[in-house]
Amino acid sequence: MSDILIPFSEIHQNLAAILKTYGFSSDRADVCAKLFAKADLDGVRSHGVNKFLKFLEFIRKGNVKPNNEPILESSLGVFERWDGLLGVGNLNAEFAMSRAIKISEQFGIGCVALKNTNHWMRAGNFGWQAVDSGKIGICFTNTKPNMPAWGGSEPTLGNNPLVIAIPRKNGPVVLDMAMSQFAYGKLENYVRSNKKAPFPAGFDEEGNLTKDPEPILKNEMALPAGMWKGAGLSLVLNMLAATLSGGDSTHQVNTSGSEIGVSQVFLCFDPVKLGMESWFDQKCDDIIENLKNSKVFEGQKVLYPGENILNTRSKNRIQGVPVDKKVWGKILKELE
Amino acid sequence: MSDILIPFSEIHQNLAAILKTYGFSSDRADVCAKLFAKADLDGVRSHGVNKFLKFLEFIRKGNVKPNNEPILESSLGVFERWDGLLGVGNLNAEFAMSRAIKISEQFGIGCVALKNTNHWMRAGNFGWQAVDSGKIGICFTNTKPNMPAWGGSEPTLGNNPLVIAIPRKNGPVVLDMAMSQFAYGKLENYVRSNKKAPFPAGFDEEGNLTKDPEPILKNEMALPAGMWKGAGLSLVLNMLAATLSGGDSTHQVNTSGSEIGVSQVFLCFDPVKLGMESWFDQKCDDIIENLKNSKVFEGQKVLYPGENILNTRSKNRIQGVPVDKKVWGKILKELE
Numbered sequence: 001m002s003d004i005l006i007p008f009s010e011i012h013q014n015l016a017a018i019l020k021t022y023g024f025s026s027d028r029a030d031v032c033a034k035l036f037a038k039a040d041l042d043g044v045r046s047h048g049v050n051k052f053l054k055f056l057e058f059i060r061k062g063n064v065k066p067n068n069e070p071i072l073e074s075s076l077g078v079f080e081r082w083d084g085l086l087g088v089g090n091l092n093a094e095f096a097m098s099r100a101i102k103i104s105e106q107f108g109i110g111c112v113a114l115k116n117t118n119h120w121m122r123a124g125n126f127g128w129q130a131v132d133s134g135k136i137g138i139c140f141t142n143t144k145p146n147m148p149a150w151g152g153s154e155p156t157l158g159n160n161p162l163v164i165a166i167p168r169k170n171g172p173v174v175l176d177m178a179m180s181q182f183a184y185g186k187l188e189n190y191v192r193s194n195k196k197a198p199f200p201a202g203f204d205e206e207g208n209l210t211k212d213p214e215p216i217l218k219n220e221m222a223l224p225a226g227m228w229k230g231a232g233l234s235l236v237l238n239m240l241a242a243t244l245s246g247g248d249s250t251h252q253v254n255t256s257g258s259e260i261g262v263s264q265v266f267l268c269f270d271p272v273k274l275g276m277e278s279w280f281d282q283k284c285d286d287i288i289e290n291l292k293n294s295k296v297f298e299g300q301k302v303l304y305p306g307e308n309i310l311n312t313r314s315k316n317r318i319q320g321v322p323v324d325k326k327v328w329g330k331i332l333k334e335l336e
Numbered sequence: 337m338s339d340i341l342i343p344f345s346e347i348h349q350n351l352a353a354i355l356k357t358y359g360f361s362s363d364r365a366d367v368c369a370k371l372f373a374k375a376d377l378d379g380v381r382s383h384g385v386n387k388f389l390k391f392l393e394f395i396r397k398g399n400v401k402p403n404n405e406p407i408l409e410s411s412l413g414v415f416e417r418w419d420g421l422l423g424v425g426n427l428n429a430e431f432a433m434s435r436a437i438k439i440s441e442q443f444g445i446g447c448v449a450l451k452n453t454n455h456w457m458r459a460g461n462f463g464w465q466a467v468d469s470g471k472i473g474i475c476f477t478n479t480k481p482n483m484p485a486w487g488g489s490e491p492t493l494g495n496n497p498l499v500i501a502i503p504r505k506n507g508p509v510v511l512d513m514a515m516s517q518f519a520y521g522k523l524e525n526y527v528r529s530n531k532k533a534p535f536p537a538g539f540d541e542e543g544n545l546t547k548d549p550e551p552i553l554k555n556e557m558a559l560p561a562g563m564w565k566g567a568g569l570s571l572v573l574n575m576l577a578a579t580l581s582g583g584d585s586t587h588q589v590n591t592s593g594s595e596i597g598v599s600q601v602f603l604c605f606d607p608v609k610l611g612m613e614s615w616f617d618q619k620c621d622d623i624i625e626n627l628k629n630s631k632v633f634e635g636q637k638v639l640y641p642g643e644n645i646l647n648t649r650s651k652n653r654i655q656g657v658p659v660d661k662k663v664w665g666k667i668l669k670e671l672e
Contacts, residue, residue, distance in 0.1 A: 074611055076444045078414050081611075108412045109447055136576065149627055151636035156627060164572040166579075173575060175568045199563065207633030226561030227535065232511045232641040235627065236500040239509060240472065242619050243502075243612055244605065249619060251626040269580065275410055275417075276579055283578050283585060290587040291485055291492060291571065297543030300487030305568040 004328060005320030011037040015052060018334045022059050023066045028091060035090040039122035040321045043312035044176075046185035047122035049323050052331055055121070063260045064088055064118050070095055073115075073246070078107045081245060084117030086261060093120035096266045097129050097139060104135055104268035112266040115247025119143075119259060124176035124306070126266065127165030131172040136269040137165040142238045142262050144254035146220050147180050149235075150228040153207060155220040157234040158250040159183075160241075165306075167271070168284045174306030179234040180222035187213035187222070241265050340664060341656030347373040351388060354670045358395050359402045364427060371426040375458035376657045379648035380512075382521035383458035385659050388667055391457070399596045400424055400454050406431055409451075409582070414443045417581060420453030422597060429456035432602045433465050433473060440471055440604035448602040451583025455479075455595060460512035460642070462602065463501030467508040472605040473501040478574045478598050480590035482556050483516050485571075486564040489543060491556040493570040494586040495519075496577075501642075503607070504620045510642030515570040516558035523549035523558070577601050 015033035020026065036055075039048030058064045068087035072080060080099055084092040096112045103110025120126065120141060130137020143158035159178040166173040182201045190197055190213040200209035202216030202223045209223065216222055224230030242249035247263035271280045294302050316322070351369035356362065372391075375384030394400045404423035408416060416435055420428040432448045439446025456462065456477055466473020479494035495514040502509045518537045526533055526549040536545035538552030538559045545559065552558055560566030578585035583599035607616045630638050652658070 076610065079444045079610060108415045109445060111445055136579075149630050149638040151632050151638045152630040153633045153636075154631045156630040156638075164569075164576070166572060166575050173572060175572045177562075177565050177568060181562060181565070203633075207636070225563070225565040226513075226517060229513050229517070229561040229566070232513060233500075235623070235640060236502060236509060236511050239502050239620060239623055240500070242623065243472075243607070243616050244610070246612065246615055249623050249626075251623070271579065274412065274415060274580070276582065279582055280579050284575060287571070287575055287578065287585045287587070290585075294485050294488040294492040295490045296487050297489045297539075300489075300543070302485040302487045302492075304571060 002325050003322040004325045006323050006328065007320050008037055008041050008317060011040065011049065011321060011323065014332065014335065015049075018056070018331070019066070021334070022056065025067060028067065028088070031094065032088055032091050035094065035125050036121065037321070038125055040323060041313055041316050042122075042124070042128075042309045043316070044122050044124060045322070046183060049331065050327055051121055053327070056334065058118070058258070061258070063258050070114065070117075078103060078109055079111045079113070081113045082115070084114050086116050086118060089118035089120045089262075090122075090125065092117040093126050093139070093264060093266070094129060096264065097126045097137065097268075100137070100266040100268040101130060101133050101135050104270040105273060108270055108273040110268045110270075113241070113245035114264045114266070115245035116261045117264055118262065120264065123161040123163050123178075124174055124309075127163040127174040127176060128172070130268055131165045131167040131174065134167050134271065136167065136271065137163065138267040139163050139265060140237045140241060141264040142241045142248075142250045142253065144259040145250050146184070147222050147224055147231075147234065148203065150224065150231040153203075156251070157224065157231060158238055158253070159222065160234045160237045160250075162233075162237060166284060168288070169281060170285060170288075171310055172306060173284070173288070173304050174309065176305070177225070179224055179230045179237070181225040181230070182222060184217060184220075184222065187217050191217065338661050339658040340661045342659050342664065344373055344377050344653060344657055347376065347385065347657055347659065350668065350671065351385075354392070354667070355402070357670070358392065361403060364403065364424070367430065368424055368427050371430065371457065371461050373657070374461055376659060377649055377652050378458075378460070378645045379652070380458050380460060381658070382519060385667065386663055387457055389663070392670065394454070394594070397594070399594055406450065406453075414439060414445055415447045415449070417449045418451070420450050422452050422454060425454035425456045425598075426461065428453040429462050429475070429600060429602070430465060432600065433462045433475060433604075436473070436602040436604040437466060437469050437471050440606040441609060444606055444609040446604045446606075447580075449577070449581035450600045450602070451581035452597045453600055454598065456600065459497040459499050459514075460510055460645075463499040463510040463512060464508070466604055467501045467503040467510065470503050470607065472503065472607065473499065474603040475499045475601060476573045476577060477600040478577045478584075478586045478589065480595040481586050482520070483558050483560055483567075483570065484539065486560065486567040489539075492587070493560070493567060494574055494589070495558065496570045496573045496586075498569075498573060502620060504624070505617060506621060506624075507646055508642060509620070509624070509640050510645065512641070513561070515560055515566045515573070517561040517566070518558060520553060520556075520558065523553050527553065
């Protein structure tokens with residue numbers, strides 16, 4: 001793998017141009033491409049350009065319908081339920097979060113449940129979307145089964161990414177965590193560089209915890225983060241996503257053999273409408289200051305979730321965004 | 337430790353009688369005692385009778401004010417903020433969840449933030465309270481610092497218990513998890529029986545992961561569940577609890593040397609008001625059925641969160657509730 005540095009706008013424009021050849025309207029191509037490019041800009045390379053070709057394949061297969069926009073199923077003031085009509089995952093999610101933001105401005109809290117949508121790619125994008133408009137944003141999605149239950153010997157649970165994002169002038173706190181201890185993308189990197197994971201990362205075929213990424217990848221047996229705790233959290237997030245949206249649950253998502261039609265929830269709190277303005281910034285700053293002043297073990301450093309993103313983003317804006325050369329070459333072929 | 341079996345009603349009545357001698361009104365003594373007794377009834381023995389003497393000590397010290405009831409600070413339809421006035425933690429929490437339940441019946445969603453309250457004892461009680469009235473209930477609390485940040489060498493984060501409870505006719509799903517991989521109470525049990533933890537449970541003095549409970553207990557260096565993931569989740573739950581309630585954050589909770597004045601959030605969704613009735617039960621049952629049908633490793637069994645509670649509860653109702661004989665003797669002394 002060798003990287004090249006490409007200006008953000010160039011990535012954005014090229015991806016948008018390709019999406020137009022796939023039937024996207026101009027506006028939708030623009031936003032969808034920007035969301036992909038932003039993942040790389042922020043250093044979340046597993047879910048940017050590196051996922052783009054697979055995304056195109058999903059469109060070609062008809063799994064993702066480029067111009068289907070969500071339709072409102074029901075509305076109850078603070079809560080809205082939308083049908084994503086198997087449209088574009090990141091566009092649907094961005095729309096749903098924008099609705100949750102708007103509702104929270106009116107009622108203090110806004111909640112949107114979305115069914116029949118597709119993989120939203122980088123989860124953190126929608127947390128940043130919330131904090132960029134000054135809101136606390138929480139969102140989660142179910143996925144296909146890709147992680148065992150605690151004690152289980154086959155993938156039964158989804159890794160169900162969860163985002164909790166808190167606005168902060170001196171650097172938002174954006175937790176973006178899947179329920180597996182290590183992402184499969186990370187485990188693939190360990191295989192490529194012939195390394196083991198630094199901590200137990202899943203189960204081998206006898207059910208022992210292992211740091212060896214190969215059997216874990218082969219059988220989709222990633223360790224739930226916090227073992228029984230992450231397994232439990234994954235289960236209840238799936239239950240919440242499927243029931244609130246009225247959509248499919250993890251075991252239904254993969255029946256076709258592809259991950260199609262996931263269920264998601266977006267929840268916003270508006271600090272202004274909820275009357276927190278006089279204390280919000282101070283409390284957040286105090287908590288982060290206390291964290292950063294924590295004594296550490298030799299050679300260690302304490303970070304808050306999302307802390308590195310702003311640095312990576314500004315570095316990449318200046319120097320260009322690192323992109324895998326081979327992958328980028330294949331993507332540009334789509335324009336030929 | 338030897339146990340005796342005591343009828344639930346006898347535990348309940350004795351604790352209530354003691355609380356009256358501590359100045360509790362008759363009604364408040366009754367509910368507070370019942371919440372303690374319910375923890376033991378459900379097999380959560382760390383936070384029932386075994387915490388009662390410490391609770392009495394907190395009252396004697398003036399940390400917990402027996403008859404202070406929460407007062408409403410602000411209200412915005414779907415959201416209410418209450419000041420717990422350093423009252424009784426379990427009573428305040430039960431009240432807050434009852435408000436969240438009521439609000440959700442009106443708006444579909446109900447959220448209550450509570451500041452200046454005290455340890456709510458068994459977290460799961462308030463999840464069961466929600467599901468017993470047919471609501472999805474989510475609640476969390478901050479605590480004093482009792483867990484290191486990821487990389488940190490001193491307790492900086494709270495273990496901030498989180499409850500996510502989903503009603504279900506054939507057995508509610510009630511996730512009740514603190515952010516540490518193992519509770520300190522469990523680690524103390526390992527010390528008493530001269531055992532190690534089955535998985536790494538915290539850090540030794542050099543910062544290595546260890547299964548040895550002693551150095552972990554000595555320095556309050558419990559491992560966050562999911563390592564950096566549980567540490568991140570603990571941080572954001574603390575930020576949410578402190579900002580939404582306007583109350584103290586983890587690092588402020590312990591300034592007196594005692595855990596006083598924590599912040600909590602209670603969130604309910606009403607499946608009926610939110611129009612989920614036609615699919616709710618079926619979806620929940622399908623998810624649980626799928627989970628229970630998961631293939632398992634030899635000798636393993638897959639459980640959903642809270643699955644054992646109903647069995648334990650009915651067994652204890654029939655046979656009596658197991659209580660530590662010595663502890664019970666000390667408690668009865670309070671009535672002499």
